[in-house]
Structure formats: C-alpha cells, structure tokens
Amino acid sequence: FMFHNNSILNSYPFGSPGNKTGSIGDGGQNCMGCHYGSNIGVAGSISSNFLNNTYIPGNTYTLTLNAPSNYENYGFEITAEDPTTGSNKGIFIITDNLNTKSIENSTSVTHTIDGTNQESWTFDWTAPGFASSSSSIKFYASIINGNGNGSNSGDTYWNGCYSYNFEKLGHDQVGLNPSAGSLSVTEETNPDGAGSTRSLFKLSWSASGQSVG
Numbered sequence: 159f160m161f162h163n164n165s166i167l168n169s170y171p172f173g174s175p176g177n178k179t180g181s182i183g184d185g186g187q188n189c190m191g192c193h194y195g196s197n198i199g200v201a202g203s204i205s206s207n208f209l210n211n212t213y214i215p216g217n218t219y220t221l222t223l224n225a226p227s228n229y230e231n232y233g234f235e236i237t238a239e240d241p242t243t244g245s246n247k248g249i250f251i252i253t254d255n256l257n258t259k260s261i262e263n264s265t266s267v268t269h270t271i272d273g274t275n276q277e278s279w280t281f282d283w284t285a286p287g288f289a290s291s292s293s294s295i296k297f298y299a300s301i302i303n304g305n306g307n308g309s310n311s312g313d314t315y316w317n318g319c320y321s322y323n324f325e326k327l328g329h330d331q332v333g334l335n336p337s338a339g340s341l342s343v344t345e346e347t348n349p350d351g352a353g354s355t356r357s358l359f360k361l362s363w364s365a366s367g368q369s370v371g
Contacts, residue, residue, distance in 0.1 A: 174234070220281075
C-alpha cells in the first residue's frame with residue numbers, strides 16, 4: 159500500500175486528474191508534480207475487511223483511506239496494481255457518491271469537491287477473478303493535506319507500501335475455478351445401512367497444490 163502525503167490542496171479540488179498515485183503503472187508520477195515540498199514522514203493509513211492480509215479472487219472488500227488529522231482540507235487518489243508489472247488489478251466500487259468518485263475506468267478512486275472536507279474516504283474494491291489474479295496486489299495512494307493558504311508551496315511528502323496476497327483455496331473456502339482442476343463425484347448407495355432408501359453424493363475438486371472435498 160503506497161502513500162504519498164503532501165501538505166496543501168489547491169490545484170484539483172474536484173479530484174485528481176488521474177495517474178498520480180506514484181505507482182509503477184503511473185510511471186512514478188504523484189501529486190508532487192503540482193505540489194512542491196519534502197518528505198516529512200507523516201503517514202496516512204488504510205483499514206479494510208481483508209482476512210489475514212489476503213484476498214480471494216472475485217470477492218468484494220471494503221477499504222477506508224485515512225489522512226492525518228487537523229488540516230484545512232484534503233485530497234487523494236488510490237489504485238491497485240500488480241506490484242511487478244504495474245497492471246491495474248480489480249475494480250473499485252463507489253459507495254459514497256458525495257465524497258468520492260471513480261476515475262481511470264474504475265481502476266482508481268479520488269475525492270470530489272465535498273470530499274475535500276473529509277479526513278477519510280470509504281469505498282469497495284472487487285478483486286480480479288482467477289484468470290487475472292496475481293500472487294499479490296499492491297495499493298498505491300497519494301494524499302494531499304491542505305493548509306488552505308491558496309498556494310502550492312510548502313508541501314510535504316511521505317512514502318510507504320503495503321500488499322495483499324492471493325488466498326489459496328482450502329476446505330473452508332468457496333469460489334473454486336473448476337476449469338483449473340478436476341471435479342469428481344462419488345455415490346454412497348447405503349448411507350443408512352442395508353435397505354437404505356437414499357444415496358449420498360460427494361463432490362471433490364482438485365488441482366496442483368489445492369483440493370476441496
């Protein structure tokens with residue numbers, strides 16, 4: 159999870175123009191292209207309902223991006239990428255139309271004009287399916303903390319990273335990809351002993367390194 163933290167907001171009150179998260183896919187470009195300053199290590203944060211820092215392909219998760227407190231106004235952009243190739247991963251879903259909006263074909267989220275008055279923003283993210291999943295997903299974000307002086311001087315910048323890993327399937331999980339393995343059916347004809355009037359069927363699915371059944 160990548161943050162870029164800067165201390166003034168005056169250029170894009172209606173949202174980021176896009177491709178400003180500092181990610182690989184954005185070519186390292188971030189808000190410092192318009193907001194000038196130095197790294198002071200003031201961190202933003204993210205909270206989510208990911209389980210054990212892992213994701214299951216196709217599942218939808220809720221994330222909240224948090225900015226440091228006590229600034230006049232705020233702005234942000236966040237995206238999710240394969241940390242090796244820089245390709246976008248998953249789709250963001252807007253759940254707060256007043257304060258957030260999607261950009262870059264729903265592969266990024268940014269603030270609205272109303273959202274500049276928020277210290278945090280919540281949205282959903284649907285993980286990519288099995289065919290396009292990566293071993294890990296990295297979230298990159300830029301956060302602007304505005305002091306309200308109407309200038310882009312005196313900005314500050316903070317950088318960090320965080321990843322969520324692909325969750326391997328286990329006996330207690332669902333969301334299998336049958337085409338990636340083999341499915342078998344077995345029948346037990348006398349589950350209640352001799353004279354049983356019913357049958358039990360067991361479905362088993364297996365692939366290299368994974369099995370459910």
